[in-house]
Amino acid sequence: MHLSSRQASIYVAGHRGLVGSAVVRRLRQAGYDNLLLRTRHDLDLRDQAAVEAFFEAHRPDFVVLAAARVGGILANATFPADFIGDNLVIETNVIRAAHQTGVQRLVFLGSSCIYPKHAPQPLREDYLLTGPLEPTNEWYAVAKIAGVKLCQAYRLQHGCDFVSLMPTNLYGPGDNFDLATSHVLPALLRKFHEARGTGGLPDAPVVLWGTGTPRREFLYSEDLADACLFVLEQPEDALYSHAPDGLLNVGTGEDVAINTLAALIQETVGSRCAIEHDHAKPDGTPRKLLDVSRMKALGWQAQTSLEEGLRKTYAWFLEHYVAA
Numbered sequence: 001m002h003l004s005s006r007q008a009s010i011y012v013a014g015h016r017g018l019v020g021s022a023v024v025r026r027l028r029q030a031g032y033d034n035l036l037l038r039t040r041h042d043l044d045l046r047d048q049a050a051v052e053a054f055f056e057a058h059r060p061d062f063v064v065l066a067a068a069r070v071g072g073i074l075a076n077a078t079f080p081a082d083f084i085g086d087n088l089v090i091e092t093n094v095i096r097a098a099h100q101t102g103v104q105r106l107v108f109l110g111s112s113c114i115y116p117k118h119a120p121q122p123l124r125e126d127y128l129l130t131g132p133l134e135p136t137n138e139w140y141a142v143a144k145i146a147g148v149k150l151c152q153a154y155r156l157q158h159g160c161d162f163v164s165l166m167p168t169n170l171y172g173p174g175d176n177f178d179l180a181t182s183h184v185l186p187a188l189l190r191k192f193h194e195a196r197g198t199g200g201l202p203d204a205p206v207v208l209w210g211t212g213t214p215r216r217e218f219l220y221s222e223d224l225a226d227a228c229l230f231v232l233e234q235p236e237d238a239l240y241s242h243a244p245d246g247l248l249n250v251g252t253g254e255d256v257a258i259n260t261l262a263a264l265i266q267e268t269v270g271s272r273c274a275i276e277h278d279h280a281k282p283d284g285t286p287r288k289l290l291d292v293s294r295m296k297a298l299g300w301q302a303q304t305s306l307e308e309g310l311r312k313t314y315a316w317f318l319e320h321y322v323a324a
Contacts, residue, residue: 001104001161002239003032003062003232008104010232011036011060013045013094014067019109019167021174022225023064030229036060045090055097063098063106064228065091065147073136073209073284075181080139087143095150095162105161107228108151110144112168112217112249112290113137122291125166125247134285152246163231163239165224168251168290171309172221173316184209185218188262189314192269193322203273206266210283212259212275217251217289220309223302224250230300242294251290252302261306268310 003010010027014020015037027035036058043054045067069086076083091108098106115123116131128148133141151162175186182190188206195204227250231239240246256264262275295301304312 002235003105003229006031007034008032008061009034009036009058010062010064011058012064012066013090014065016040016174017066017068017070018170018172018174018176018221019224020064020066022172022221023066023228026222026225026229045093046086048089048093051093051097052100055101055103059101061104062232063094063103064232065094065106065108067094068109070140070176071181072183072187073282076137076140084139084143087140088146091143091147091150095147095154098162099154099158099160103160105163105232106151107231108147108162108164109228110148110164110166111140112166112251112288113141113285114145114148114166115288117285121287122253122289123249124291125243125245125249125294128247136282136284148247155246161236163243163246163248165227165231166247166249166290167224167227168217168219168249168288170219170221170224172313173320174221175313175317177317177321184216184258185261185265186313188265189269189310189317190321192262192265192271192273193314193317195273196269196271203271205274205276206262206271207276207278208258208262209278209281210258211279212262212277213257214283214285215255215257215287215289216261217253217255218261218306218309219251219302220304220312223252223304226303227295227300230298234298238298242297248294248298249290249292250295251292252306253290253292253296255287255289256306264307264310268307268314
């Protein structure tokens with residue numbers, strides 16, 4: 001059942017993260033104020049009993065499952081057990097509790113890394129499970145695939161209205177700028193910022209992992225939040241006629257080389273540093289561009305250009321990260 005009443009209760013899991021915080025802002029902007037929000041301290045989603053008790057006590061009408069353990073190549077390589085284990089437990093607990101308490105629609109946020117490493121481009125939803133994954137993030141990808149399949153299984157067996165959105169690489173206000181665990185865009189933004197010379201000193205060089213030739217698609221987090229609201233409000237017949245498997249890619253439909261991204265970030269930050277490459281580091285998947293025709297057919301497309309999104313993200317970074 002689609003979201004149609006401003007009085008409906010909506011649980012946003014992971015509301016302090018990049019995606020969850022954007023979803024909360026978008027819902028409030030649209031007049032949905034009956035939001036259920038819990039911090040990790042208040043509700044550990046890895047605790048099955050606690051999750052079930054929360055759902056029984058509050059019985060949300062709708063759920064956006066944006067909570068997850070996330071990180072880039074280095075984080076995945078360093079903590080593989082945490083990435084697969086925590087994500088499997090979180091999604092299992094929330095999806096099962098949503099079924100048990102009659103949630104009207106659940107939106108599960110996955111990732112474009114669920115698709116095979118060498119799948120044809122652009123990536124269509126039906127390419128899922130047609131080939132091997134990219135090894136550098138397979139732990140996270142396997143967990144997200146399990147979440148997609150859980151949603152499909154509950155719909156097949158119980159008729160649950162559980163849908164999965166697969167966003168491309170995300171960035172925006174509230175992103176993770178920790179160089180040890182962040183994704184490529186926020187990591188580069190911080191590197192270029194910190195490389196700027198002060199007191200007349202020259203800018204330090206910025207080092208890119210690998211060759212810089214892989215191509216990536218980037219989606220501003222506020223656009224993904226808008227897509228979540230759009231999907232929550234879609235009538236069932238329209239939604240499932242375009243996505244019979246309950247799976248929808250969310251992206252811009254355009255990609256750029258990492259070298260091009262670096263140049264755009266360099267321009268945004270105002271740095272004049274040299275750009276170097278560490279060829280000992282992995283490139284990851286050669287290209288990852290989503291086929292977003294299903295969302296476009298439903299009537300949604302991203303509105304924020306990469307240049308505009310970078311400016312807004314850097315402004316947030318200066319105000320909240322650097323100033324802190």
